[in-house]
Amino acid sequence: MQDCLFCKIVNKEIPSSIVYEDGEILAFKDINPVAPVHILVIPKRHISSLVDLKEEDETIIGKIYGVINKIAKQEKIAEDGFRVIVNCGENGGQEVKHLHFHLIGGKKLSTKICN
Numbered sequence: 001m002q003d004c005l006f007c008k009i010v011n012k013e014i015p016s017s018i019v020y021e022d023g024e025i026l027a028f029k030d031i032n033p034v035a036p037v038h039i040l041v042i043p044k045r046h047i048s049s050l051v052d053l054k055e056e057d058e059t060i061i062g063k064i065y066g067v068i069n070k071i072a073k074q075e076k077i078a079e080d081g082f083r084v085i086v087n088c089g090e091n092g093g094q095e096v097k098h099l100h101f102h103l104i105g106g107k108k109l110s111t112k113i114c115n
């Protein structure tokens with residue numbers, strides 16, 4: 001999708017530090033990390049947000065969690081634990097309108113949920 005930052009990252013028009021890539025999924029380091037490990041995992045195909053998911057998108061969500069599992073092990077945060085966050089819409093604080101999963105770890109995270 002034109003003018004989508006993460007589509008541009010997928011198309012390598014904007015550089016990123018890629019930690020995982022396959023035909024459908026890309027994972028790259030967040031430019032403004034909030035923890036030692038902060039990786040964004042996205043479907044390559046443009047899906048605007050969690051509320052824009054269609055029934056046919058459900059398979060990709062399962063695959064994304066599989067990739068998160070792999071990356072957590074690769075980044076050596078699987079044992080100590082980590083957090084996965086999806087911000088959705090205005091109240092959820094979603095800034096980039098391309099569905100993304102934040103994988104955050106490498107330190108003890110401060111609160112169980114945000115408020």
Ligand code: 5GP
Nearest residue numbers: 005016028029030031032087093094095096
């Ligand atoms: P959101 O607030 O939409 O859930 O998260 C967007 C995330 O994208 C933020 O954590 C922000 O730091 C990250 N981000 C924004 N622009 C870029 C960029 O150009 N490159 C990378 N790697 N991350 C970005």
Ligand code: ZN
Nearest residue numbers: 004007046098
């Ligand atoms: Zn996009």
